[in-house]
Amino acid sequence: MDFSDYVPSVSVDCVVFGFHQNQLKVLMLKLKHLNLWALPGGFIENNQSATIAADKVLKDRTGLEGIYQQQFHVFTDPERSQTSHIEQLISNDVLDKDVLGWFKNRFISIGYYALVEYSKVNKPEPDFLSEKCQWVSLDELPELMLDHEEIIKRAYVRLNQDLYQKPVGINLLPEKxxxxxxxxxxxxxxxxxxxxxxxxxxxxxxxxxIDTKEKRMGSNNRAPIVYKFDKTKYHQVLKEGYHINLF
Amino acid sequence: MDFSDYVPSVSVDCVVFGFHQNQLKVLMLKLKHLNLWALPGGFIENNQSATIAADKVLKDRTGLEGIYQQQFHVFTDPERSQTSHIEQLISNDVLDKDVLGWFKNRFISIGYYALVEYSKVNKPEPDFLSEKCQWVSLDELPELMLDHEEIIKRAYVRLNQDLYQKPVGINLLPEKxxxxxxxxxxxxxxxxxxxxxxxxxxxxxxxxxIDTKEKRMGSNNRAPIVYKFDKTKYHQVLKEGYHINLF
DNA sequence: TCAAAAGTGTTCGTGGTACACCCATGG
DNA sequence: CCATGGGTGTACCACGAACACTTTTGA
Structure with missing residues (x-):
């Protein structure tokens, strides 16, 4: 029994959703010297839970803290690990060639999705593997690293399902x-x-x-009422979920 | 950057639910020489997905194959790994002391829940760490290893939630x-x-x-109709979920 | 004063809830 | 023939679906 067979590397990948101009966007990283994009992610450090690791990823890329994140799936297909991209990064001196052995290792990834307010993310920060970090429209995804496209698809499916049981919006929309x-x-x-x-x-x-008693003026029609979330009740409903009538 | 910091051991733990005498039961293992119980589980081998590993766990313990299993959560709290139980197993010669280093490693565990037909599990098989494998009633859980009690609780919560969106029963009940x-x-x-x-x-x-046109005779009252599942439609509904009315 | 879009109200039908009643079976 | 529990039917009400009308704003 060779225990080293059972030691995959575990990473966290975050699908960060934002909402802008009536489109759902995802925060993506453009890899250096490659025509490939990747999800923000990171490894789980010692004495860190996956949740903490996911929070750190979100903080490092967007500066945001205390954001709702939801673990939605673990990706463990042995075929999902490929070193070809890594080898290209090494040949472009982005990565040191010492790390190839590490990356030849098996990877599994814990998928989180997060909902953030688009306007609050001013300057998304690329990591050391990427040249830029920016919003990409969900229906115009570029070519993605590894199985990141499937991760996004599943995150979206889960978000969609969750919407039928939980409220959404407190993080995706501005306060008012x-x-x-x-x-x-x-x-x-x-x-x-x-x-x-x-x-x-x-x-x-x-x-x-809650009705703030304000109105949003400026447009060529009746001014809509401005609302804000009742945070207490919102989180209560978020926790309990809707009471769906089945029996 | 010490990569070895980022290499937890990854296991799969299965919460196997059965239904007997109007009680929900969970399949549990009694550890050798310890007054402790554990969930059936195992490590993910090379070239295995977590799903395959979970299927193998289920097969090894119950002999059953092709059972519905649902990944429901990954447990990554760094505090969840404790070696005290392992050390006791070593001092009782159940485990070789060489493996202590391995078990001192950080563990994360992918939780699956499975629904099986109680009567089909004739002789549940203990693994090499345990002296017996048997059904335990959900509301009479003994003392459990590590965070296995929390894993069971969460599996049950998830099963409960899923019931409002998906049918249940094809695996928990006999064919008729x-x-x-x-x-x-x-x-x-x-x-x-x-x-x-x-x-x-x-x-x-x-x-x-489907109405089988049979009736269940023998009891002191009107004989109830015997049904069986329409497997095609069942799995269709299982996949699509109910259409809950929200907008 | 007009177009555009937001706020308010009404009707209808489906489906969940709460029942009452009848029917088959074994003792 | 009777107790027990399963099968069938119905009336009510809440809530979602569809839709008409009024109000407010800037040009």
Whole structure:
């Protein structure tokens, strides 16, 4: 029994969603000297839980802390580890060739998704392997490293499912927002049109948003009411989930 | 940068649920020479995905194959690894002392839950660390190794949640079953009473079970209809989930 | 005063909830 | 023929779906 057979390297990959111009965006890294993009990620250090590691990844790339992150899947397919990209990075002196042995090792990755407010991420920071860090539209993904495309797909599927059980928005939207803005977010994530009036009633019935008594002026039509989230009730509902009627 | 810091050992732990005498049971292992129980688990071998590893664990302990297993969480708390149990196993000659270094390593564990038919598990097999393998009632758990109690709790919470989106039963019940039996299963998992007549209508409306035209004779009252699952439709519904009405 | 889009209200139908009633079986 | 528990039917109500009307804003 050779124990070294059972020691894969474990990393954390974060699918960071933002919402801008009625599009869902994902934060991605462009690798140095390669025409490839990657998800922000990192290794789990000693005495760190995966959650802490994921929080650190998010902090390092966006500067944001205390953001809602959700572990959604572990990717363990032995075929997912490929060294070809690494070898190219080494031949371009981005990585030292000593590390090849390490990267030849088996990798498994814990997938997290995070929801952040687009406007709060001013200057996303690339890491040492990448030349830039920026938002990429979900439906215009470039060529991605390893199985990162599948990771994003699964994160999106999970986000979609979670939306039917938990509220979403407190991190994706600015502090103050209007009903049409919240609706646009839901329509984007669910990829379907929702009736204005029914949406309004449904959301209000959840009691998670508060009328600020302000109105958003400036546009050529009736000024919509400005709302903010009731953080206490929001997190309560987030924790308990909706009470779905099945029996 | 010491890469060896980032190399935890990765195991798979399976929470195997069975249903017997209107109780949810979990398959557990009694450790040799210790007054401790553990979940069936194993390491992920080279060229194995976690799913395959979990299937192997299930096969080795129960003999069953092709069972529905669901990855539900990864446990990465650094505090979860303790060597005290291992040291006791070594001092009792169950384990060779060479392996202590290995077990001093950091562990993370991928949690799966499985649903199996109680009666199909005739002789559950202990592994080399344990003296017996048997069903334990969920509400009478003995003292458990490491964080296995939390793993079970979380598996149960997830199963409970999943029940509101997916059907359950095809693996937990025998091939042929009656409506009251199915209802007892649901009531046990959801821990609440369900109205007989409404349950019946709801289940039938899902179109996942078929009337076998048989009746279960022998009891002192009207003989209930015997049903079986429509495997095609069942797995279809399992994959798609219920369409919950939210927008 | 007009177009655009937001706020308010109404109707309808499906499906969940809460029941009452009848029917088969073994003792 | 009777107790027990399973099968069938119905009335009610909440909530989602579809839709019409009024109000506010800037040009």
């Amino acid at each position: 927002f209007t009903m049409p803005e919240l609706q646009a977010l839901y329509e984007t994530i669910l990829q379907k049109k929702i009736d204005r009036r029914n949406f309004r009633r449904k959301i209000l019935s959840l009691n998670i948003i | 079953f009656t409506m009251p039996e199915l209802q007892a299963l649901y009531e046990t998992i959801l821990q609440k009473k369900i109205d007989r007549r409404n349950f019946r209508r709801k289940i039938l409306s899902l179109n996942i079970i």
